[in-house]
Amino acid sequence: MTIELERHIDPALIPILEEVHDPEIPVLSIMDMGVVRSARILENVVQVTITPTYSGCPAMDVLGEDIINAFAKENIEAKVSLVLSPAWTTDWITPRGRKALEKYGIAAPLDEEADKEALLGGKKIVKCPQCGSTNTKMISQFGSTACKALFQCNDCLEPFDYFKCLK
Amino acid sequence: MMKNENIIQYIYGIADNALILGQRLSELCGHGPILEVDIAMTNMALDLLGQTRSYYQYAAQLSGEEKTEDDVAFLRLEKQYRNVLLVEQPNKHFGYIITRQFFYDVFHLLLLEELQNSKDETLSAIAKKGIKEVSYHQRFSSDWIKRLGDGTAESHNKIQEAVDDLWQYTDELFHMTEDDAIALENGVGVDTATLKEKYNNRIKEVLEEASLVVPETKWFQKGGKQGIHSEHMGYLLADLQYMQRTYPNMKW
Numbered sequence A: 001m002t003i004e005l006e007r008h009i010d011p012a013l014i015p016i017l018e019e020v021h022d023p024e025i026p027v028l029s030i031m032d033m034g035v036v037r038s039a040r041i042l043e044n045v046v047q048v049t050i051t052p053t054y055s056g057c058p059a060m061d062v063l064g065e066d067i068i069n070a071f072a073k074e075n076i077e078a079k080v081s082l083v084l085s086p087a088w089t090t091d092w093i094t095p096r097g098r099k100a101l102e103k104y105g106i107a108a109p110l111d112e113e114a115d116k117e118a119l120l121g122g123k124k125i126v127k128c129p130q131c132g133s134t135n136t137k138m139i140s141q142f143g144s145t146a147c148k149a150l151f152q153c154n155d156c157l158e159p160f161d162y163f164k165c166l167k
Numbered sequence B: 001m002m003k004n005e006n007i008i009q010y011i012y013g014i015a016d017n018a019l020i021l022g023q024r025l026s027e028l029c030g031h032g033p034i035l036e037v038d039i040a041m042t043n044m045a046l047d048l049l050g051q052t053r054s055y056y057q058y059a060a061q062l063s064g065e066e067k068t069e070d071d072v073a074f075l076r077l078e079k080q081y082r083n084v085l086l087v088e089q090p091n092k093h094f095g096y097i098i099t100r101q102f103f104y105d106v107f108h109l110l111l112l113e114e115l116q117n118s119k120d121e122t123l124s125a126i127a128k129k130g131i132k133e134v135s136y137h138q139r140f141s142s143d144w145i146k147r148l149g150d151g152t153a154e155s156h157n158k159i160q161e162a163v164d165d166l167w168q169y170t171d172e173l174f175h176m177t178e179d180d181a182i183a184l185e186n187g188v189g190v191d192t193a194t195l196k197e198k199y200n201n202r203i204k205e206v207l208e209e210a211s212l213v214v215p216e217t218k219w220f221q222k223g224g225k226q227g228i229h230s231e232h233m234g235y236l237l238a239d240l241q242y243m244q245r246t247y248p249n250m251k252w
């Protein structure tokens, strides 16, 4: 299966899904990340579909196993499958997720237009998650993972990751 | 009538390019000229290998045999890989790497923009996901073409030399194999022949901005799509397949 048009998550399953975190950004639950497309109970088995942030995201294999383990702890059998369409966008990160990112030291994605101005136009609009200054500069368009760029704050001098906008 | 074998071969024709170019870029991990480029190259390799996985998983599923993506990636013979000669060309110097990437990125994006309209839902979904990634790749390689073309006399000469050498491999991108034609007839595949004009225009635009010239090549190389590869492919595959050939069915 590669397509899951509508997002459908059984509310009863949300507390368990919120226990599972992105292995690369441990403060972010997969629900806040917006990668869960559906979760349903079918014949006593929980069927979860997730969508990758990037095609080559190495975290996806681990995520699948973590979901199965989280349900297994509650003695529930779960199956996880991957869907590709519609493709994930950073818009699916929840407001709570964005706050968690900032607190963790990662600048949350700007909207598409501002993102372009920050990455390509060198405009100083990405806010330093340490001191809040927007007097920042990009060091590298690719950071520690494909979804992030590396920035540095000109005021407090701390380097930090910026989560790039993906539309 | 389109058989599963036709669509599998059609998928290899797209996915093998991503695998082999991804493998070439992976060779640069830890060897990039500067940190940013090193990370960018390996991230692009990761994107390409991620796309490859989606294609191969689908091809393995269509085969009806108990195959996995790994069988498809690691256990075919050289003649069974359908990638174009361009992507298997070695990492000669940074100008070569960028030119090879640029020549492929421009084609790749045009291809995916069409493939997203495929009647095949899986291929359409893989293409849609890939477009976002390949747009980044094209921007990255185009920027470097301009920086090197407009840089020092040495960087200009080296990048022009790479353009002159690699241009002969670009025509093959637009050749249609029998499986390509069958996929096209059935609304699954893309008519790559029609992409050539757009391709040439985009390439010319960037090269001119970089004060580089498109060479007037009369003779173009071909053969990769039929499984007839350059000598570089054997070495690449020896490296790529080594672990699975030495320790069959090994897992990480």
Ligand SMILES: [Zn+2]
Binding pocket: A128, A129, A130, A131, A132, A133, A153, A154, A155, A156, A157, A158
């Ligand atoms: Zn700061």
